[in-house]
Amino acid sequence: MELKPNTMGETALILVFFFSATTAFAAPATMRVDYYHTGNAKEERYSIDRVVLEPLPWPGNPVRPVDDTNRGKYVFEVVDAAGKVIYSRGFSSIYGEWETTAEAKEMDRTFSESLRFPAPEHPVRIVVKKRDARNVFRDTWTFKLDPADKFIARGTESPDAGALIRLHTSGDPATKLDLLILGDGYTARERAKFERDARRLAATLLATSPFKDRRADINVWGLSPAAAQSGISRPSQHTYRRSPVGATYDAFDSERYVLTFDNKAFRDIAANAPYDVVEILVNSATYGGGGIYGLYSTVAADSVWAPYIFVHEFGHHIAGLADEYYTSDVAYLPSADRVEPWEPNVTALLDPATLKWQDVATPGVAIPTPWPKEDFEQYTREVQVKRRAIRAANRPEAEMDALFREEEKRDTALLNEGPHAGKVGAFEGANYEARGYYRPQADCIMFTRDNVPFCIVCQRAISAIIDLYSRP
Numbered sequence: 001m002e003l004k005p006n007t008m009g010e011t012a013l014i015l016v017f018f019f020s021a022t023t024a025f026a027a028p029a030t031m032r033v034d035y036y037h038t039g040n041a042k043e044e045r046y047s048i049d050r051v052v053l054e055p056l057p058w059p060g061n062p063v064r065p066v067d068d069t070n071r072g073k074y075v076f077e078v079v080d081a082a083g084k085v086i087y088s089r090g091f092s093s094i095y096g097e098w099e100t101t102a103e104a105k106e107m108d109r110t111f112s113e114s115l116r117f118p119a120p121e122h123p124v125r126i127v128v129k130k131r132d133a134r135n136v137f138r139d140t141w142t143f144k145l146d147p148a149d150k151f152i153a154r155g156t157e158s159p160d161a162g163a164l165i166r167l168h169t170s171g172d173p174a175t176k177l178d179l180l181i182l183g184d185g186y187t188a189r190e191r192a193k194f195e196r197d198a199r200r201l202a203a204t205l206l207a208t209s210p211f212k213d214r215r216a217d218i219n220v221w222g223l224s225p226a227a228a229q230s231g232i233s234r235p236s237q238h239t240y241r242r243s244p245v246g247a248t249y250d251a252f253d254s255e256r257y258v259l260t261f262d263n264k265a266f267r268d269i270a271a272n273a274p275y276d277v278v279e280i281l282v283n284s285a286t287y288g289g290g291g292i293y294g295l296y297s298t299v300a301a302d303s304v305w306a307p308y309i310f311v312h313e314f315g316h317h318i319a320g321l322a323d324e325y326y327t328s329d330v331a332y333l334p335s336a337d338r339v340e341p342w343e344p345n346v347t348a349l350l351d352p353a354t355l356k357w358q359d360v361a362t363p364g365v366a367i368p369t370p371w372p373k374e375d376f377e378q379y380t381r382e383v384q385v386k387r388r389a390i391r392a393a394n395r396p397e398a399e400m401d402a403l404f405r406e407e408e409k410r411d412t413a414l415l416n417e418g419p420h421a422g423k424v425g426a427f428e429g430a431n432y433e434a435r436g437y438y439r440p441q442a443d444c445i446m447f448t449r450d451n452v453p454f455c456i457v458c459q460r461a462i463s464a465i466i467d468l469y470s471r472p
Contacts, residue, residue: 027057027174030271031119031147033126034264037095037111041104044095046128046141049112049264051152052271058118059173059274061469065118069464070342071320072293075137076115079125086124087117091294092320094259101252112263120147135342157271158225160244164273165195165222167202168215173274176219177469179205180275182296183224184245184260185232185283194224197281197301204307205314210459210466217470221273232258232282237394245269247282247298251290255391258288258298266296276469277318279310286397287404291316304401308449315446315454319462322346324430324439324447327380338436344461345446346430349438355426357440357457362423369425371442372414377434379414383407404449412450415443424456 034049065087067075072090080086095111098104115126123146129137170176181202183194202220205211211218225244233241233248236255246262249255260266260280270278278296282288287305291297291313299310315321322343338348340356347356352367361367383403390399415421426438430447439447444455454462 027059027062027118028121029119030054030056030058031117031152032267032271033115033145034267035113035115037093037113038108039095039099040106040108041099044099044140048143050156051145051149052156052267053119053152053154054116054271055155055157056271056274057174059178059276060118061471062118062174063471064468067468069468071344071465072342073131074140075129076117077127077129078117078120079127080120081122081124086120089117089294090320092292093295094261094292097292098252103252111261114263114267120145122147131342133337133339135339156268158244158265158269161223161225161269161272162191165198165224166219167198167222168206168218168220170216170219173219175471176217177214177466178274178276179218179220180270180273180278181220181222182245182266182270182278182280183222183283184247184280185227185230185241185243186224187228187230188226190230190283191224191226194281194283194301195222197283198222198224201279201281201299201301201306201310205311208311209453210463214463214466214470217466219274221275223269223273225269227283231284234284234286243282245280247280249284249286249288256286256288258282258290258300259292260296260298277314279314279317287400289313293317293320303397305404305449308445311454312445315458315462319458319465320344321446321458321461322431324444326429326432326434326437327377327384341431341437343431345440345444345455345458347426347438348436349426352426357424360424360440360456360460362425365420365423365425367426368438369420369423369427369442371420371427372418373429376411376414376429379410380407408449408451411443411448412452415448415450416452 032052036047038045067088067090073092073096075090077085078087093113126143126145128141130140132138181198186194206215227243229241231241232243235250245266246260247258249258251257251259280296280298281301284300285302286300287303289299289309297313297317299306320343322345340348386403424440427442428438430439431437440457441455443450443452
C-alpha cells in the first residue's frame with residue numbers, strides 16, 4: 001500500500017527519512033539560476049533574473065556530478081576557484097528549438113530558463129556552452145556566483161503546489177532517478193482524477209523497457225496544483241486558460257505541440273518535490289505532447305494515445321532521443337549541412353564503415369539497410385492529407401483517433417515483416433528528413449505510433465542516463 005502525505009510537514013518528514021536512510025553525509029541544498037535567453041536566428045544573449053535556494057535537499061547522485069554522456073544542445077559547468085568542474089549537465093531548451101524556426105529569422109524573442117545544481121560551499125564560476133555548426137561545444141556565457149550573496153532568493157516555491165504523492169518509491173532520491181509527474185489543468189475537485197491518470201501512465205512507463213528492468217532505480221512523485229478551470233489553453237480553438245503550470249497547445253504554431261513558456265511558475269511548483277526529470281500531465285483529451293532534453297516532457301492525459309505519447313516524449317526528455325519520423329509537419333527548418341547529430345539514435349552516416357552503433361549492429365546487415373520506404377511514404381502522404389482535412393473542419397477527435405488507428409495497423413504490418421524487420425542497421429529517413437539521416441531499426445517508438453518498444457540503441461541511451469542519476 002502506498003502512503004500519500006497530506007500535509008507539507010508530513011512531506012518533509014518523508015523526505016528527511018529518504019535522504020538520511022542511505023546517505024552517510026548531509027545532502028547539499030538545491031540551487032537554481034533563473035535567467036533570460038534572448039535573441040534570433042543569428043545572435044543570442046543571456047541575463048540573470050534571480051538565484052534561488054530551493055527548499056529541498058539536492059536529489060541528484062553525488063557519485064556522478066560530472067556529465068560525460070555528451071547529450072544536449074547546451075551544457076553548463078560549475079567551476080571552482082581552482083578551475084575544477086565540480087558539476088555539469090547537458091541540456092536542451094525551448095530557445096534552442098525556437099531559433100531553428102522561421103519566426104526566428106524575422107524577430108527577437110525572450111525565454112525564461114533555469115540551471116539547477118547542488119549548492120556550492122564557496123564562490124564558483126558558471127559556464128554555459130553551446131554546440132557550434134560542427135556540433136562542438138563552445139563557451140557562450142560565463143558568470144560568477146557567490147553562495148553567500150544576501151540577494152539569493154528563498155521561499156520562492158509555490159505554496160499552492162498541493163500535497164506530494166508517492167507514486168512509486170524505490171529509495172533515497174540521491175541514489176535514484178526521481179521522476180516528478182506534474183499535473184496542469186486539474187481543478188481541486190479533479191485531484192483524484194490526476195492521481196488516477198498519473199498512476200496509470202507511470203505504470204505504462206514502468207512496463208516499458210528499459211524502465212521495466214530499472215524499476216528499482218526509479219522514484220516517481222506526483223504534484224497537482226489546483227487550477228481555477230479544468231483544462232489548458234488551446235489557441236487554435238480560441239480556448240485560453242491560466243493554468244498553474246501554464247501548459248498550452250499550439251507551441252510554435254504546431255497544433256499538437258504542448259509546452260509551457262512560464263518557466264518560473266513551473267520551477268516554483270516543481271521545487272516542492274525531489275526531481276531529476278519531469279512529466280507535465282495536462283488535463284485534456286486532445287492528442288498532444290512534447291519533450292525537450294533535460295527540461296520536461298508533456299502529454300494529454302485523456303487522449304487515447306496518451307500511453308504512446310507519454311513514453312515517446314519522455315524518451316526525448318530523459319535521453320535526448322531524436323525523432324526518427326520525417327513525414328509529419330514540424331515547425332523546424334531543415335539543417336543546411338549534414339553533420340553527425342549529437343542525438344544517440346540518429347546518424348548522418350558520413351562514414352558507413354564507422355556506424356555510430358556498430359557494436360550492436362546485426363552481423364552481415366547491409367549499410368544503408370533496405371526497407372519498404374516508398375510504400376511507407378506514399379501511404380503516409382495520404383494520411384497527412386486526411387489529417388489536415390479533419391483539423392481544418394474541426395471534426396471530432398474520435399475521427400483523428402480512428403485515422404491514427406488505421407495508420408498504426410498498416411505501419412505495424414509493413415515495418416515488422418520482411419528480411420530486415422528487427423535487425424539493427426541504418427534505415428534512411430529520420431530526424432524530420434527523408435534523405436541523409438538514418439535510424440537504427442525499421443520501427444521504434446521514436447518512429448511510429450505502432451505498438452513496438454524502444455529499439456536497442458534507444459534503450460541503451462536511456463539506460464546510460466538512468467545510470468547518471470542512480471546507483472546501487
